[in-house]
Structures are given as C-alpha cells and as structure tokens.
Amino acid sequence: MSESSLAEMLRSRGLRLTAQRQLVLEAVLDLGHATPEQVHSAVREVAAGVNITTIYRTLELLERLGLVTHTHLSHGSPTYHAAGEDTHVHLVCRICGSVDEVDPEVFGPLADKLAAERGFQVDIGHVALFGVCGRTECEERRE
Incomplete structure (x- = not known):
C-alpha cells in the first residue's frame, strides 16, 4: 500500500498518517509474518524512540482498517501479516x-463437512498446524 493511499484511508476515518503508523505497516509488509516484538525491533532500527505500546496500538488500528490480520502461531504474541495476502494455512x-x-484447499473437504454437518464456517486465515518440518535437523529431533 502506498503512503498516499494509507493517508487517505486514515483521513477518511478522522485519523492522520504518522511516521510510526507508516513504519509499522512497512515492517509488517517487509517481515511477512511478525510478532509485535519483531515489528518493534524493525521499527526501532529507523526510529529508536518508538515504544512497544505504540506498536501494539498501531497494529490494532491497522487490523481495524483491514490492512493487517493476525493469527496465533504459538502460545506467545499473535503474528501479523498483510491482510491483502491470499488466505493460507x-x-x-x-x-x-x-x-x-x-x-487452504487442503482443508476443503473438512471445511465442507463442518459446514454441512454443523453449519460451522472455518476461518482458514486463522488456522495453524503445529508439527515438525522436513529439515534434517528437525527430523532427527522428532519424538
């Protein structure tokens, strides 16, 4: 998203574009999947005075605006990524x-079954599967 379109979106909601908002959005876009702490670290490389509370508030605002979304990939902080990305597991x-x-098509049959049998619509954008990847080091440590 360009700086001018972000500024227009914010202005249309009575908000203004700040350097911190722009930096947080750029960090999420650059990092791909990032926790607030990772975004904070990236932003601090450019603007040392930005605190973690500002990062959390800005991420919440960007999510309300539909620019980023989050998912929980561990027991810790949520992980943010651009909302415009294709839905993925x-x-x-x-x-x-x-x-x-x-x-997300890997979940197609399961999602269809849940919808038919329970009327439940799966939010694929928030699905995370945990396991062990195929890297040699990880396979060797597999339990």
Whole structure:
C-alpha cells in the first residue's frame, strides 16, 4: 500500500498518517509474518524512540482498517501479516519455529463437512498446524 493511499484511508476515518503508523505497516509488509516484538525491533532500527505500546496500538488500528490480520502461531504474541495476502494455512515447526504456508484447499473437504454437518464456517486465515518440518535437523529431533 502506498503512503498516499494509507493517508487517505486514515483521513477518511478522522485519523492522520504518522511516521510510526507508516513504519509499522512497512515492517509488517517487509517481515511477512511478525510478532509485535519483531515489528518493534524493525521499527526501532529507523526510529529508536518508538515504544512497544505504540506498536501494539498501531497494529490494532491497522487490523481495524483491514490492512493487517493476525493469527496465533504459538502460545506467545499473535503474528501479523498483510491482510491483502491470499488466505493460507500456517505450518509451524515446533523444533525450529519456521512458519510455512499451504493453500487452504487442503482443508476443503473438512471445511465442507463442518459446514454441512454443523453449519460451522472455518476461518482458514486463522488456522495453524503445529508439527515438525522436513529439515534434517528437525527430523532427527522428532519424538
């Protein structure tokens, strides 16, 4: 998203574009999947005075605006990524912590079954599967 379109979106809601808001959005876009702490670290490289509370508030605002979304990939902080990305299922390695993505179609039959039998609509954008990735180091440590 360009700086001018972000500024227009914010202005239309009575808000203004601040350097911190722009930096937080850029950090999320650059990092791909990032916790607030990772966003904070990236932003501090450019603007040392930005505190973690500002990062959390800005991420919440950007999510309300529909620019970023979050999912929980561990027991810790949520992980944010651009909302404009294609929906995907997260694959999280319990050993090395890597995050990979797969097409949500892998859940098609399950989602269809849940909808038919229970009227439940799966939010694929918030699905995370935990396991062990195929890296040699991780496979060797598999329990």
